[in-house]
Amino acid sequence: VQTVRESLGGAWYARLPGWLLVFPAVVILVxxxxxxxxSASLLLVLASAGLQHVAGGVVFFAxxxxxxxxxxxxxxxxxxxxWVASGVARGLTGGSFAAVTIxxxxxxxxxxxxxxxxxxxxxxLITYLLSQVDHRxxxxxxxxxALENLRVARQDSRETAATTxxxxxxxxxxxxxPVMWEVRASLRSLSTETDPAxxxxxxxxxxxxxxxxxxILADPRVAEDIxxxxxxxxxxxxxxxxxxxxxxxxxxxxPPFVVIALLSPEAWRTSGLVGxxxxxxxxxxSGMVLALVxxxxxxxxxxxxxxxxxxxxxxxVFAGLAASTAAFLTVLAMGAPEDSALLYILPIAxxxxxxxxxxxxxxSAANRNLAEALDGIHLDNDRLRNGSLERDRRVTAQVAALxxxxxxxxxxxxxxxxxxxxxxxxxxxxxxxxxxxxxxxxHLEAVATDLELLSGG
Amino acid sequence: MPTSAEHYPAVLVADDDELARFAxxxxxxxxxxxxxxxxxGSEAASVALERAVDAIVLDANMPGWSLEQxxxxxxxxxxxxxxxxxxxxxxxxxxxxHARFVLTVLRKPVRLDSLRTVxxxxxxxxIVVRPEPIW
Numbered sequence: 089v090q091t092v093r094e095s096l097g098g099a100w101y102a103r104l105p106g107w108l109l110v111f112p113a114v115v116i117l118v119x120x121x122x123x124x125x126x127s128a129s130l131l132l133v134l135a136s137a138g139l140q141h142v143a144g145g146v147v148f149f150a151x152x153x154x155x156x157x158x159x160x161x162x163x164x165x166x167x168x169x170x171w172v173a174s175g176v177a178r179g180l181t182g183g184s185f186a187a188v189t190i191x192x193x194x195x196x197x198x199x200x201x202x203x204x205x206x207x208x209x210x211x212x213l214i215t216y217l218l219s220q221v222d223h224r225x226x227x228x229x230x231x232x233x234a235l236e237n238l239r240v241a242r243q244d245s246r247e248t249a250a251t252t253x254x255x256x257x258x259x260x261x262x263x264x265x266p267v268m269w270e271v272r273a274s275l276r277s278l279s280t281e282t283d284p285a286x287x288x289x290x291x292x293x294x295x296x297x298x299x300x301x302x303x304i305l306a307d308p309r310v311a312e313d314i315x316x317x318x319x320x321x322x323x324x325x326x327x328x329x330x331x332x333x334x335x336x337x338x339x340x341x342x343p344p345f346v347v348i349a350l351l352s353p354e355a356w357r358t359s360g361l362v363g364x365x366x367x368x369x370x371x372x373x374s375g376m377v378l379a380l381v382x383x384x385x386x387x388x389x390x391x392x393x394x395x396x397x398x399x400x401x402x403x404x405v406f407a408g409l410a411a412s413t414a415a416f417l418t419v420l421a422m423g424a425p426e427d428s429a430l431l432y433i434l435p436i437a438x439x440x441x442x443x444x445x446x447x448x449x450x451x452s453a454a455n456r457n458l459a460e461a462l463d464g465i466h467l468d469n470d471r472l473r474n475g476s477l478e479r480d481r482r483v484t485a486q487v488a489a490l491x492x493x494x495x496x497x498x499x500x501x502x503x504x505x506x507x508x509x510x511x512x513x514x515x516x517x518x519x520x521x522x523x524x525x526x527x528x529x530x531h532l533e534a535v536a537t538d539l540e541l542l543s544g545g
Numbered sequence: 546m547p548t549s550a551e552h553y554p555a556v557l558v559a560d561d562d563e564l565a566r567f568a569x570x571x572x573x574x575x576x577x578x579x580x581x582x583x584x585x586g587s588e589a590a591s592v593a594l595e596r597a598v599d600a601i602v603l604d605a606n607m608p609g610w611s612l613e614q615x616x617x618x619x620x621x622x623x624x625x626x627x628x629x630x631x632x633x634x635x636x637x638x639x640x641x642x643h644a645r646f647v648l649t650v651l652r653k654p655v656r657l658d659s660l661r662t663v664x665x666x667x668x669x670x671x672i673v674v675r676p677e678p679i680w
Contacts, residue, residue: 298635298654488636492606496635496653501565503654508572527564 090223090455096212097162100219101170102152107145110214113440114141117206118182120354120433121199136185143181144203148174171211175203195357202353209349210444217448221328224451227458228323234465237317241472252483256304257542260491263300264539267293268532275529291506298499305488317466329447331454333400336382339449343378343441344371347411350437355430362422366415366430373414374438377407404442408435487542494538502528502535553577554599554668559589559615560633561607569602572657578664586610590618593625600648600667602660605634616643629667631660 090098100106118137119130151170155162162170179202183194247255271293274286333339348371355363381403388396411434509524556578558569563584570580581596583589587610593601601619605612612632619625620643630646632638635653648667651659 295654492636497562497565497604497606500635500653500655501560501562501568505564505568507654508568508657524567527567531564 090219092216093164094161095216095219095223097159097164097167098219100215100222101162101167102149103218106214106218107141107148109218110210111137111141113210116433116436117350120351120430121182121202122186132189136182136189139185140178140181140203144174144178144207147177171207172204175205175207176200178203178207198353198357205349205353209346213346213441213444213448217444217451220448220451220455221325222322224328224331224455224458225322225325227455227462228327229320230317231458231462231465232323233317233320234462234469238465238469238472241469241476244476245472247476247479249479249483252480253487253542256484256487257539259304260301260487261539263304264297267297268536272529272532272536275525275532287506287509291503294499294503294506298496298503301491301496301499305484305491328451331447331450333382333385333396333446333450334453335449336385337379339442339446340375340378340382342445343407343438344375346441346445347371347374347434347437350441351430351433358430359419362419363430365422366418367434369418370411370415370434370438374407374411374434374442377410378403378442381407400446404439405435407442408438411435411438490542495535495542498531498535498538502531553579554664555579555581555596556664557581557583557589557593557596557598557601559583559586559592559601559607560604561585562604565604569655569660572660573602573664576661576664586612586615586618589615590625593619593628594622597624598628600629600631600664602631602633602655604653605632605638605650606636612638613641613643616640616646620646629663631663 115134115137118140119133122133122136148170151166151173152162155166155170159166179196179200182203183196183199186192187194271290274290348367352364352367355367357363359366381400384399384403385396388399391399412431415434416431505524505528556573558566558573558580559582560566560569561584566582566584570582573580581592581598583592585607589601589603590610592598603612603615607615610618616630619628619630626646629648632640632647632650633653633655634650638650640647640650649663651663
């Protein structure tokens with residue numbers, strides 16, 4: 089399970105995809121800010137948003153890069169310093185840009201305060217959400233690999249000792265039969281005049297057979313080794329985004345605060361206290377609708393996933409509309425709005441905040457459940473594997489005893505006879521190898537018969 | 546070989562496999578050794594006692610007596626207790642308390658040069674006892 093500190097200060101603290109992902113939201117916010125400046129065209133708004141985002145990114149990535157030189161997981165105070173610094177950079181850039189392009193007051197203090205609030209309210213959520221999504225992809229990949237390993241382990245555990253014995257003997261036969269056949273054919277065609285080099289080659293072939301048997305008995309399970317779960321490929325992003333909603337109360341109550349943090353500075357600048365009241369009323373209204381949405385989710389527990397998802401999406405839309413309507417009514421009751429842009433931005437802000445909060449909380453909870461399930465699978469896997477390995481060790485010892493008795497002893501005798509033979513023949517000046525060839529051949533026939541008996545053939 | 550100008554060792558080859566005994570006999574006799582044969586542990590103990598051999602090439606896995614029983618029988622007599630025992634085996638062997646009594650362990654199939662080195666050491670009385678099996 090990934091902790092909050094690991095999520096916020098880990099690999100996803102500063103990543104290019106995360107930085108690019110929030111740019112559309114930045115444009116909307118900058119549009120809201122600059123709409124108060126009547127002379128700001130849409131192109132200038134886009135240019136300002138882009139510059140502010142680049143300036144914030146440069147500062148933010150610099151802090152992250154420097155911090156990563158010392159820490160793998162950046163401590164929370166440093167994480168916050170990075171966020172605040174990027175907010176300051178955005179504010180300074182936005183103010184300077186407004187002053188230079190349209191000659192407006194830079195309002196540095198207002199802009200910096202706005203961005204620090206915005207970054208403070210959204211960056212932890214975004215970072216946590218992206219980190220949890222990424223972690224979920226890893227967990228889902230590991231989960232699939234672990235399930236596959238479990239399937240193999242279950243299949244393996246159902247193998248009986250007799251089957252294991254047959255499998256081992258079959259592996260031995262597969263390995264040595266071709267060589268045995270070749271050696272026997274060579275020995276059968278042996279003439280009375282024997283070339284020592286020919287005998288050395290046969291001796292080497294037989295020696296390889298004994299080494300093969302040792303290898304198979306030492307590591308009988310090479311073919312069935314399980315894949316490491318840690319190196320499993322990540323799941324698709326869309327798969328990772330499928331998760332059951334959870335923490336309904338928190339999911340309904342956090343978004344209003346995010347909306348207040350996002351929009352109240354601009355509302356204060358354009359409409360003063362009325363603007364703040366407008367945003368607070370809108371946020372509360374959206375929170376109430378969200379609460380109803382999550383109560384409805386509870387009622388729809390028995391419904392299909394599609395119905396629940398549809399209800400959730402519609403709920404976010406209604407929460408946004410409720411916020412906008414509440415703000416509009418508040419403005420009507422308290423006075424005419426100087427800037428109506430907020431009425432358009434409110435539903436978007438509510439929907440984004442709701443989705444982010446629900447995603448962060450839901451995916452985090454789903455990851456915890458997945459990690460627990462993964463631990464359970466690992467335990468089952470280990471239990472089954474240990475049982476199978478114990479059975480294999482037992483059977484391998486039995487097969488090894490059987491093979492080292494008649495089979496390996498005979499093979500060793502053949503190897504010694506063949507290997508000692510050329511040298512003694514050469515030194516003695518003799519050339520006839522037929523008597524030993526006949527003995528070796530007879531031994532190899534006996535080995536073949538023993539192996540057939542062992543494999544029940 | 547001869548192993549030394551003065552002394553050609555008498556070696557007992559104890560193995561239940563006739564071809565293995567034959568192969569070892571051919572090689573050892575070619576090197577000047579006098580070779581005796583036994584097919585079981587009990588036979589090895591009695592031949593070693595009768596023939597006063599210098600060394601025994603002893604297969605670890607023979608029918609009848611276990612390796613431990615054979616080694617115990619060899620140690621029981623003052624004549625055979627001083628014989629250099631070379632255990633040959635296709636699988637790792639546990640010598641336990643008999644480790645000091647065994648000159649070395651050779652892996653089956655035995656290599657001719659390894660066998661010669663050991664027998665030469667016996668002939669020249671340059672025996673180095675290795676309590677740990679060579680594997």
